[in-house]
Amino acid sequence: MNPLQARQLVIDVPGRPAGYPLNFTIGRGQMWGVLGPNGAGKTTLLHTLAGLRLPRQGEIFLGEQPLTALKRRAVARQMGLVFQERQDGFPASVLETALIGRHPWLAPWQMETDLDRRLAEQALQQLDVAHLSDRLVSTLSGGERQRVSIATVLTQNPDTWLLDEPTNHLDLHHQVAVMQLLRAQAAAGRAVFMCLHDLNLAARWCDHVLLLYPNGDACWGPAERMLVPAALERLYGQKLLTVEADGKPVFVPVPTTGEL
Ligand SMILES: Nc1ncnc2c1ncn2[C@@H]1O[C@H](COP(=O)(O)OP(=O)(O)OP(=O)(O)O)[C@@H](O)[C@H]1O
Numbered sequence: 563m564n565p566l567q568a569r570q571l572v573i574d575v576p577g578r579p580a581g582y583p584l585n586f587t588i589g590r591g592q593m594w595g596v597l598g599p600n601g602a603g604k605t606t607l608l609h610t611l612a613g614l615r616l617p618r619q620g621e622i623f624l625g626e627q628p629l630t631a632l633k634r635r636a637v638a639r640q641m642g643l644v645f646q647e648r649q650d651g652f653p654a655s656v657l658e659t660a661l662i663g664r665h666p667w668l669a670p671w672q673m674e675t676d677l678d679r680r681l682a683e684q685a686l687q688q689l690d691v692a693h694l695s696d697r698l699v700s701t702l703s704g705g706e707r708q709r710v711s712i713a714t715v716l717t718q719n720p721d722t723w724l725l726d727e728p729t730n731h732l733d734l735h736h737q738v739a740v741m742q743l744l745r746a747q748a749a750a751g752r753a754v755f756m757c758l759h760d761l762n763l764a765a766r767w768c769d770h771v772l773l774l775y776p777n778g779d780a781c782w783g784p785a786e787r788m789l790v791p792a793a794l795e796r797l798y799g800q801k802l803l804t805v806e807a808d809g810k811p812v813f814v815p816v817p818t819t820g821e822l
Pocket of ligand 1: 600
């Protein structure tokens, strides 16, 4: 796979005077979690890495080439993005939506083949939404819709997965199932980079973590070095209690008396 690399990257968060330049590589087999409070710029970073927003400074490389030098089709064959927000104004079934994942692999105007359809059906099965294949996506529950979005990227089969809060709307069982699927993707030599609000999901599943602070500061590295209570308390402005379960830290927020 071609690793995705941020070089001196400053994301363009409107109204933010400056930002700490980001220099990291999302390498083969890695699973990254991006943590930060609301408005810190997690979605902006994800969209910038996907080439959907221009950075204020610096560059993004996919392998040896700057992202800006690559055609969108070449990028879409290597990188998939699960968005936080979706517009379902256009009436499409669940299967038709998953098949969109095959578009980077088809010639313009080429119809999907039986193989494309089979890949989409397998992905829907893996995400436990195959029984909804004929339903309009606009009629799905939040969690079902989220799983269809992930199935669409699975159908696309990119080397690098970018995901904006992939466990949004998911019940506990499906959260674990999705994390296991992403872990399996990383274990198969791909890479995962996802924004998370749940510290404990990051502690349980991620081997690398990037902390994004509201003033633009950032730090990144191996999860065990990043997930230390003092840094996390500063990140969220929230006192935490740390316990250990199954060999991993579990962070519990401590209520502040007298505050909402
Ligand atoms: N088009 C825009 N115009 C003005 N401000 C914007 C625009 N897009 C994003 N912002 C601002 O940039 C900041 C970063 O937004 P972003 O969505 O990246 O944050 P986030 O860390 O993903 O937040 P959350 O945890 O709430 O999803 C926010 O303060 C947001 O209001």
